Amino acid sequence: MKISLSYFAATEREKAGSAYQVLLDSARLADEAGLEAVWLPERHFAEFGAPYPNPSVVGAAVAAITRRIGVRAGSVVLPLHHPARVAEEWAVVDQLSGGRAGISFASGWHAQDFVLSRFDMNDRRRVMAEGIDAVRALWRGEWRPFTDASGQEFEVRTMPQPVQPELPTWITTGGSPETFELAGTLGAGVLTHLLGQAPGDLARNIANYRKTWTGPGRGHITLMLHTHILDGSKASAERARVELARYLGVSMDLIQANAADAQGSATLRSMSEADREAVVRQGVARFGQLGLVCTAHELPERLATVSSWDVDEVACLIDFGFDHESIMRSLDDLLTTLA
Structure with missing residues:
Protein backbone atom coordinates (compact mmCIF):
# COMPACT_ATOMS: atom_id res chain seq x y z
CA MET A 1 0.00 0.00 0.00
CA LYS A 2 1.34 3.39 -1.02
CA ILE A 3 1.72 6.30 1.41
CA SER A 4 1.19 9.97 0.60
CA LEU A 5 0.70 13.24 2.47
CA SER A 6 -2.39 15.44 2.40
CA TYR A 7 -3.18 18.88 3.78
CA PHE A 8 -6.13 20.98 4.88
CA ALA A 9 -4.73 23.57 7.30
CA ALA A 10 -7.76 24.08 9.53
CA THR A 11 -6.77 27.52 10.78
CA GLU A 12 -4.78 30.64 10.05
CA ARG A 13 -4.15 31.32 13.72
CA GLU A 14 -0.39 30.89 13.40
CA LYS A 15 1.90 33.49 11.87
CA ALA A 16 1.52 34.36 8.21
CA GLY A 17 2.90 31.73 5.84
CA SER A 18 3.20 28.99 8.47
CA ALA A 19 0.85 26.63 6.60
CA TYR A 20 2.98 26.95 3.48
CA GLN A 21 6.16 26.34 5.45
CA VAL A 22 4.66 23.10 6.75
CA LEU A 23 3.70 22.17 3.19
CA LEU A 24 7.09 22.87 1.63
CA ASP A 25 9.19 21.37 4.43
CA SER A 26 7.10 18.20 4.63
CA ALA A 27 6.95 17.83 0.83
CA ARG A 28 10.75 17.98 0.64
CA LEU A 29 11.07 15.33 3.33
CA ALA A 30 8.44 13.09 1.73
CA ASP A 31 10.14 13.45 -1.64
CA GLU A 32 13.48 12.38 -0.20
CA ALA A 33 11.83 9.44 1.55
CA GLY A 34 10.18 8.19 -1.63
CA LEU A 35 6.52 8.67 -0.69
CA LEU A 40 -3.44 19.66 -2.16
CA PRO A 41 -7.01 20.84 -1.43
CA GLU A 42 -9.27 23.58 -2.74
CA ARG A 43 -11.26 25.66 -0.23
CA HIS A 44 -12.97 29.04 -0.36
CA PHE A 45 -14.47 31.64 1.98
CA ALA A 46 -13.89 29.89 5.33
CA GLU A 47 -11.15 29.49 7.91
CA PHE A 48 -11.26 25.75 7.40
CA GLY A 49 -8.66 25.16 4.68
CA ALA A 50 -8.20 28.90 4.11
CA PRO A 51 -4.56 28.72 2.89
CA TYR A 52 -5.65 26.62 -0.12
CA PRO A 53 -7.93 28.52 -2.54
CA ASN A 54 -6.13 27.09 -5.59
CA PRO A 55 -4.23 23.79 -5.53
CA SER A 56 -2.42 24.53 -8.81
CA VAL A 57 -0.65 27.52 -7.22
CA VAL A 58 0.77 25.56 -4.29
CA GLY A 59 1.23 22.58 -6.61
CA ALA A 60 3.60 24.64 -8.74
CA ALA A 61 5.58 25.54 -5.62
CA VAL A 62 5.84 21.89 -4.59
CA ALA A 63 6.78 20.85 -8.12
CA ALA A 64 9.67 23.31 -8.15
CA ILE A 65 11.28 22.03 -4.94
CA THR A 66 10.84 18.25 -5.40
CA ARG A 67 12.15 15.66 -7.83
CA ARG A 68 10.13 12.44 -7.61
CA ILE A 69 6.92 12.77 -5.63
CA GLY A 70 3.50 13.11 -7.28
CA VAL A 71 1.85 16.55 -7.12
CA ARG A 72 -1.92 16.06 -6.98
CA ALA A 73 -5.01 18.17 -6.48
CA GLY A 74 -7.23 16.79 -3.79
CA SER A 75 -9.40 18.32 -5.15
CA VAL A 76 -10.25 20.63 -8.04
CA VAL A 77 -13.92 21.60 -7.63
CA LEU A 78 -14.55 21.47 -11.34
CA PRO A 79 -17.91 23.33 -11.57
CA LEU A 80 -16.13 26.41 -10.18
CA HIS A 81 -13.64 26.49 -13.08
CA HIS A 82 -13.56 26.48 -16.85
CA PRO A 83 -12.13 23.14 -18.07
CA ALA A 84 -9.68 24.93 -20.35
CA ARG A 85 -8.29 26.89 -17.42
CA VAL A 86 -7.85 23.71 -15.38
CA ALA A 87 -6.03 22.04 -18.27
CA GLU A 88 -3.74 25.06 -18.70
CA GLU A 89 -2.84 25.44 -15.03
CA TRP A 90 -2.17 21.78 -14.38
CA ALA A 91 -0.18 21.42 -17.59
CA VAL A 92 2.14 24.05 -16.10
CA VAL A 93 2.43 21.94 -12.92
CA ASP A 94 3.11 18.89 -15.06
CA GLN A 95 5.83 20.74 -16.96
CA LEU A 96 7.45 22.10 -13.78
CA SER A 97 7.41 18.66 -12.17
CA GLY A 98 8.59 16.73 -15.21
CA GLY A 99 5.34 14.77 -15.47
CA ARG A 100 4.19 14.27 -11.87
CA ALA A 101 0.81 16.05 -11.83
CA GLY A 102 -2.55 14.44 -11.08
CA MET A 121 -25.21 24.18 -7.90
CA ASN A 122 -27.98 21.66 -8.62
CA ASP A 123 -26.23 20.82 -11.91
CA ARG A 124 -22.84 20.25 -10.28
CA ARG A 125 -22.57 16.48 -10.86
CA ARG A 126 -23.42 16.75 -14.54
CA VAL A 135 -10.09 18.43 -19.34
CA ARG A 136 -8.89 14.97 -20.34
CA ALA A 137 -9.36 15.75 -24.03
CA LEU A 138 -7.56 19.08 -23.79
CA TRP A 139 -4.75 17.37 -21.86
CA ARG A 140 -4.29 14.99 -24.80
CA GLY A 141 -3.94 17.98 -27.13
CA GLU A 142 -7.38 17.76 -28.71
CA TRP A 143 -9.42 20.73 -29.90
CA ARG A 144 -12.65 21.32 -27.98
CA PRO A 145 -15.61 23.68 -28.68
CA PHE A 146 -16.56 26.26 -26.05
CA THR A 147 -19.07 29.13 -26.12
CA ASP A 148 -18.30 32.68 -24.99
CA ALA A 149 -20.70 35.02 -23.17
CA SER A 150 -22.24 36.23 -26.45
CA GLY A 151 -23.06 32.68 -27.53
CA GLN A 152 -20.32 32.44 -30.14
CA GLU A 153 -18.58 29.09 -30.31
CA PHE A 154 -14.81 28.68 -30.63
CA GLU A 155 -12.61 25.61 -31.02
CA VAL A 156 -9.63 25.82 -28.68
CA ARG A 157 -6.55 23.78 -27.87
CA THR A 158 -4.82 24.63 -24.60
CA MET A 159 -1.17 25.47 -24.07
CA PRO A 160 1.32 24.54 -22.77
CA GLN A 161 1.09 20.85 -23.52
CA PRO A 162 1.78 18.64 -20.49
CA VAL A 163 4.52 16.04 -20.20
CA GLN A 164 2.19 13.12 -19.50
CA PRO A 165 0.08 12.02 -22.48
CA GLU A 166 -2.86 11.18 -20.22
CA LEU A 167 -3.92 13.00 -17.06
CA PRO A 168 -3.90 10.82 -13.91
CA THR A 169 -7.47 11.32 -12.67
CA TRP A 170 -9.42 10.67 -9.47
CA ILE A 171 -12.90 11.65 -8.28
CA THR A 172 -13.42 12.81 -4.70
CA THR A 173 -16.30 11.46 -2.64
CA GLY A 174 -17.34 11.40 1.00
CA GLY A 175 -18.86 7.94 0.58
CA SER A 176 -21.54 8.11 -2.12
CA PRO A 177 -21.89 4.65 -3.75
CA GLU A 178 -22.96 6.38 -6.98
CA THR A 179 -19.73 8.40 -7.10
CA PHE A 180 -17.60 5.29 -6.56
CA GLU A 181 -19.40 3.65 -9.47
CA LEU A 182 -19.07 6.78 -11.63
CA ALA A 183 -15.32 6.79 -11.03
CA GLY A 184 -15.14 3.15 -12.05
CA THR A 185 -17.04 3.71 -15.29
CA LEU A 186 -14.83 6.70 -16.13
CA GLY A 187 -11.65 4.75 -15.43
CA ALA A 188 -10.71 7.23 -12.68
CA GLY A 189 -9.35 6.65 -9.20
CA VAL A 190 -11.23 7.57 -6.02
CA LEU A 191 -10.10 9.96 -3.29
CA THR A 192 -12.18 9.44 -0.16
CA HIS A 193 -12.25 9.63 3.65
CA LEU A 194 -14.07 8.19 6.68
CA LEU A 195 -16.01 11.31 7.75
CA GLY A 196 -19.17 10.09 6.03
CA LEU A 202 -16.01 1.85 2.45
CA ALA A 203 -15.20 -1.80 1.74
CA ARG A 204 -18.55 -2.27 -0.03
CA ASN A 205 -18.04 0.90 -2.04
CA ILE A 206 -14.59 -0.25 -3.08
CA ALA A 207 -15.92 -3.66 -4.12
CA ASN A 208 -18.57 -1.99 -6.32
CA TYR A 209 -15.92 0.33 -7.74
CA ARG A 210 -13.74 -2.64 -8.73
CA LYS A 211 -16.75 -4.24 -10.48
CA THR A 212 -17.50 -1.12 -12.53
CA TRP A 213 -13.87 -0.32 -13.33
CA THR A 214 -13.29 0.09 -17.08
CA GLY A 215 -9.55 0.82 -17.27
CA PRO A 216 -6.48 -1.41 -17.06
CA GLY A 217 -5.77 -3.12 -13.75
CA ARG A 218 -8.17 -2.68 -10.83
CA GLY A 219 -8.29 1.11 -10.42
CA HIS A 220 -6.91 3.11 -7.51
CA ILE A 221 -8.45 3.96 -4.13
CA THR A 222 -6.82 6.69 -2.03
CA LEU A 223 -8.03 7.09 1.55
CA MET A 224 -7.31 10.25 3.55
CA LEU A 225 -6.59 9.58 7.25
CA HIS A 226 -5.68 11.96 10.07
CA THR A 227 -2.10 11.14 10.97
CA HIS A 228 0.09 12.05 13.91
CA ILE A 229 2.66 9.80 15.53
CA LEU A 230 2.45 9.88 19.34
CA ASP A 231 5.39 9.31 21.67
CA GLY A 232 3.38 7.11 24.05
CA SER A 233 3.05 9.68 26.82
CA LYS A 234 -0.25 10.86 28.32
CA ALA A 235 0.66 14.42 27.37
CA SER A 236 1.09 13.44 23.71
CA ALA A 237 -2.24 11.62 23.63
CA GLU A 238 -4.02 14.55 25.29
CA ARG A 239 -2.53 17.03 22.85
CA ALA A 240 -3.74 14.92 19.93
CA ARG A 241 -7.20 14.68 21.48
CA VAL A 242 -7.40 18.46 21.85
CA GLU A 243 -6.25 19.12 18.28
CA LEU A 244 -8.65 16.54 16.82
CA ALA A 245 -11.53 17.97 18.84
CA ARG A 246 -10.80 21.50 17.65
CA TYR A 247 -10.45 20.32 14.06
CA LEU A 248 -13.73 18.39 14.16
CA GLY A 249 -15.47 21.35 15.79
CA VAL A 250 -14.39 23.65 12.98
CA SER A 251 -15.38 21.05 10.38
CA MET A 252 -18.87 20.83 11.92
CA ASP A 253 -19.29 24.55 11.32
CA LEU A 254 -18.41 23.94 7.68
CA ILE A 255 -20.73 20.94 7.35
CA GLN A 256 -23.54 22.97 8.92
CA ALA A 257 -23.46 25.20 5.84
CA ASN A 258 -23.33 22.25 3.42
CA ALA A 259 -25.98 22.88 0.79
CA ALA A 260 -25.34 19.46 -0.78
CA ASP A 261 -26.69 17.74 2.35
CA ALA A 262 -29.66 19.79 3.49
CA GLN A 263 -30.85 17.18 5.99
CA GLY A 264 -27.45 16.85 7.65
CA SER A 265 -27.04 20.60 7.76
CA ALA A 266 -30.44 21.05 9.38
CA THR A 267 -29.62 18.39 11.97
CA LEU A 268 -26.42 20.17 12.94
CA ARG A 269 -28.11 23.57 13.15
CA SER A 270 -30.75 22.16 15.51
CA MET A 271 -28.21 20.67 17.92
CA SER A 272 -27.58 22.14 21.35
CA GLU A 273 -24.05 23.01 22.36
CA ALA A 274 -23.98 19.93 24.60
CA ASP A 275 -25.04 17.73 21.67
CA ARG A 276 -22.33 19.21 19.47
CA GLU A 277 -19.72 18.57 22.13
CA ALA A 278 -20.91 14.98 22.41
CA VAL A 279 -20.62 14.52 18.64
CA VAL A 280 -17.07 15.92 18.71
CA ARG A 281 -16.14 13.52 21.54
CA GLN A 282 -17.50 10.60 19.54
CA GLY A 283 -15.58 11.78 16.48
CA VAL A 284 -12.33 12.06 18.43
CA ALA A 285 -12.80 8.51 19.74
CA ARG A 286 -13.66 7.21 16.28
CA PHE A 287 -10.68 8.78 14.52
CA GLY A 288 -8.48 7.77 17.41
CA GLN A 289 -9.36 4.18 16.57
CA LEU A 290 -9.62 4.30 12.77
CA GLY A 291 -7.02 6.90 11.83
CA LEU A 292 -3.26 7.01 12.17
CA VAL A 293 -3.15 9.12 15.34
CA CYS A 294 -1.18 6.48 17.19
CA THR A 295 2.28 5.44 18.35
CA ALA A 296 4.91 4.16 15.94
CA HIS A 297 4.45 0.71 17.49
CA GLU A 298 0.74 0.75 16.58
CA LEU A 299 1.23 2.06 13.05
CA PRO A 300 1.92 -1.24 11.17
CA GLU A 301 -1.24 -2.87 12.56
CA ARG A 302 -3.35 0.15 11.67
CA LEU A 303 -2.02 0.19 8.12
CA ALA A 304 -2.67 -3.55 7.83
CA THR A 305 -6.30 -2.94 8.81
CA VAL A 306 -6.66 -0.24 6.17
CA SER A 307 -5.09 -2.54 3.58
CA SER A 308 -7.71 -5.18 4.43
CA TRP A 309 -10.37 -2.76 3.16
CA ASP A 310 -8.70 -3.03 -0.31
CA VAL A 311 -7.28 0.51 -0.19
CA ASP A 312 -4.38 1.19 -2.58
CA GLU A 313 -2.99 4.38 -1.01
CA VAL A 314 -3.24 6.22 2.29
CA ALA A 315 -3.03 10.02 2.13
CA CYS A 316 -1.85 11.06 5.59
CA LEU A 317 -3.53 14.32 6.68
CA ILE A 318 -0.80 15.87 8.80
CA ASP A 319 -1.70 19.55 9.31
CA PHE A 320 -4.96 19.36 11.26
CA GLY A 321 -3.87 21.68 14.04
CA PHE A 322 -0.40 20.94 15.32
CA ASP A 323 2.41 23.48 15.09
CA HIS A 324 5.23 23.21 12.56
CA GLU A 325 7.72 21.59 14.94
CA SER A 326 5.24 18.96 16.11
CA ILE A 327 4.16 18.11 12.55
CA MET A 328 7.74 17.69 11.35
CA ARG A 329 8.67 15.58 14.37
CA SER A 330 5.66 13.33 13.76
CA LEU A 331 6.49 13.08 10.05
CA ASP A 332 10.07 12.07 10.85
CA ASP A 333 8.72 9.32 13.15
CA LEU A 334 6.27 8.20 10.45
CA LEU A 335 8.98 7.97 7.80
CA THR A 336 11.35 6.14 10.18
CA THR A 337 8.65 3.58 10.96
CA LEU A 338 7.82 3.09 7.26
CA ALA A 339 11.48 2.69 6.24
Missing part, protein backbone atom coordinates in the same frame (compact mmCIF):
# COMPACT_ATOMS: atom_id res chain seq x y z
CA GLU A 36 3.90 8.47 -3.41
CA ALA A 37 2.40 11.98 -3.59
CA VAL A 38 1.26 15.16 -1.88
CA TRP A 39 -2.47 15.96 -2.09
CA ILE A 103 -6.04 15.73 -10.29
CA SER A 104 -8.92 14.48 -8.19
CA PHE A 105 -12.09 16.23 -9.32
CA ALA A 106 -14.98 17.16 -7.02
CA SER A 107 -18.49 18.43 -7.76
CA GLY A 108 -18.62 20.88 -4.83
CA TRP A 109 -20.78 20.98 -1.72
CA HIS A 110 -21.11 24.60 -0.52
CA ALA A 111 -23.57 27.01 -2.07
CA GLN A 112 -21.40 30.06 -1.38
CA ASP A 113 -18.53 28.55 -3.38
CA PHE A 114 -20.72 28.73 -6.47
CA VAL A 115 -20.34 32.49 -6.67
CA LEU A 116 -17.22 31.43 -8.60
CA SER A 117 -19.22 29.25 -10.99
CA ARG A 118 -21.10 29.77 -14.24
CA PHE A 119 -23.53 27.00 -13.27
CA ASP A 120 -26.34 26.31 -10.83
CA VAL A 127 -21.06 19.70 -14.96
CA MET A 128 -18.26 17.79 -13.24
CA ALA A 129 -18.68 14.70 -15.42
CA GLU A 130 -18.75 16.75 -18.63
CA GLY A 131 -15.84 18.85 -17.41
CA ILE A 132 -13.68 15.81 -16.68
CA ASP A 133 -14.18 14.65 -20.25
CA ALA A 134 -13.20 18.11 -21.56
CA GLN A 197 -18.73 6.32 5.87
CA ALA A 198 -17.84 3.46 8.20
CA PRO A 199 -15.12 0.94 7.23
CA GLY A 200 -17.78 -1.58 6.21
CA ASP A 201 -19.40 0.99 3.92
